[in-house]
Amino acid sequence: MRRGQLLSLDAMLSLVMVIMILGTVTTTADNLRGEITSLLGWYERANVADNMLDVLVKNPGVPSDWEANPSGVKVVGLRSENYTYALSYEKLLALKNHFDDASVKESLLNLSMGKDFRMEFYLSSFNVSISGRFPRYYLHNLLLPGNDLGNVKISKAGPGNTEFSISYINLTRDGTSYVNGDVCSLTLENSGNVFLKPGDHLVFVATEAINVTVQGGQTFEKTLPSNVKVEFEVIDSTSQYRMSVTGCPGNITSIHIGGQGQVQIRISARDNALPQLKSNFTGAREFLENGESFHSFAMINGSIVNDGAVIDKSMGNSPWIEPAERVTTVSRFAYNLSGGPSKEEPIVYGVMRYNPPLGTSLRVKVSSASQGNLTLISVLGTEVRGLFVYGNSTELKATLAYYENGKVSLKYYEGSGSTITVPFEELFGPNAKDKPIGLWLYSLNGWGRDHVSLDVVPSIKYLMEPKLDEAIIKLLVWDDS
Known part of the structure; x- marks a missing residue:
């Protein structure tokens, strides 16, 4: 070591090495911290989508019967209370009809942790239709x-x-x-x-x-x-x-x-007319492939959005998009003979556990003096039939259409006063046990719904059980903040 020299050569080399090591450690720590932060961010994002679907499909919600009063919901859940392995169709329907209610939106926003999302539901279902017309x-x-x-x-x-x-x-x-x-x-x-x-x-x-x-x-x-x-x-x-x-x-x-x-x-x-009756059962996967959802909506910055262009723009503004999907089953049961006319929602739906007793019949009673008509479509297994009731409270008639050897056959009924009676086996078909069953009040004309009563005597409600249908839920979560 020479006079005036602060550090020896060995000390200088050691200092340089320490500085290099500290620099390397600092850089590595910064990189590691960035990777950990990125990993935590990814884990958090991935968990938002998966956790949101888990909450929806694994619990019935709070309160558990929230579908009866959607405005009072605290946590939206879709699980059936009676079947722990299936979703409740009534809860899905409540979400479809009330997704824009303030309480429902707040629950969904909490489930998404304030992130933006789009949700799509695909449900297996029957589709019934009539072309042509029933003869009088x-x-x-x-x-x-x-x-x-x-x-x-x-x-x-x-x-x-x-x-x-x-x-x-x-x-x-x-x-x-x-x-x-x-x-x-x-x-x-x-x-x-x-x-x-x-x-x-x-x-x-x-x-x-x-x-x-x-x-x-x-x-x-x-x-x-x-x-x-x-x-x-x-x-x-x-x-x-x-x-x-x-x-x-x-x-x-x-x-x-x-x-x-x-x-x-x-x-x-x-x-001189004949109706053509159609009933098709379409699976959830086919609806998904055709882009025909039971219900879909998006929430962006806390507001419901259905405009596809706005949704695409919002997703484009996000640095990340996380998908999630669940394939599950839906428990569906209906026995509401006072329900209104609908081509989509049946008034009776499920599976027949037993054959009905002999003499079981549908009774249609009309209390209106005005001329009117109604159309019912029934499904039992793969068989579809249609009943056209017409007249008024003093003269009631009906035409039943069904298929024999691929051709439409007709049967005529005449009422007794204001009531007309059709045997169960003629309205639906024979051998009902273990078959899916459905009844649609397809149309109602000239009469108010309160002037028409439908009754199955004796009731078949307790001879039925829910039908389990496939459902697919798709979710996209992103952050356009």
Whole structure:
């Protein structure tokens, strides 16, 4: 060490090394602190999304029956109180209908720890629909002219006794059907007359209004609207009863039925219409793939937002976005025969644990003097049926539509006073045990809901249990602060 030298060479080297080590340690500590901070931030963000979904799907909420009074909710939860492995459909519906209520928003904001989020719900469900229309019956298995023979005429409505136009005709005689122009082969010596005899079964569609008239000892007259389908069978005849046809040879365009024949016929007449009923069960995953949610909404800075552009912009402003998802089941049960009309929400829904007792029926009672109608759609397993009730409190009728061998079949009901009764097996179908069941009040026209009562007698409520359907919940959490 030389004179005037503060530190020796060894000491200087040691000092330099200490400074370098301290610098390295400081830099490493800063980097480590940054990594730890980043890791904690990621863990916190990831926990917000997962914790939020855990709270929603693993507890029923506070209070546990908050869906009955959403304005009083403290903590929103979706878990069923009766089935710990399933969500409650009623709670999901309450969230859908009240997500913008102040108390619900506050609970969701607390669950998200003040972060922004978007939530989507996808639920498996039935979709029911009707195209076309149900026919009204104007005559049904009516014996004319009663127990006696008489002169029965079918002619164009209005004065006179003239032929009427048709779009279709089918005459079945001795097991052979003659359709449209084929009927011409039955005319007598090309006279344009087909003489009807006992056992003949005639079906035609009139394209204009017609009169059905009985003259003689008993009288009867009924005007039927255009586009009506008439079916009748000749039961008895003691003299010539003929149908005049126009258009032969070729396609028959108009007919007239009558003459001086003393006959007895059994006749039915209804609108020339048939409904097409559809019922499809769609899984939650398919709804997700199609982007068709049961419910979706976003909350940004404490406010509900449904504008997709605003939501996308907010997510774009965030340095991070954390996703979370839950696949679960929903417990769904409905037995609310006083519920209003809806194409989405059934008034009966679940699974039949047992077959109903013999004699179980649906009773529809109408207390309105006004003309109206209602439509019910029933589902039992894969079978779909429809019931159309029409009239008023003094004259109630119904048409049931169901499928046989892929084709629509019809059944007619007539009320007793203001009540009409339909057996359970005819409304839903046979062998109900262990099958999903649903009933929709699809439409209601002309009557107030308070003028219509629906009852299943005896009740099937306690023969049912909830149906478990798949559900998917998707959540995105971000911070646009």
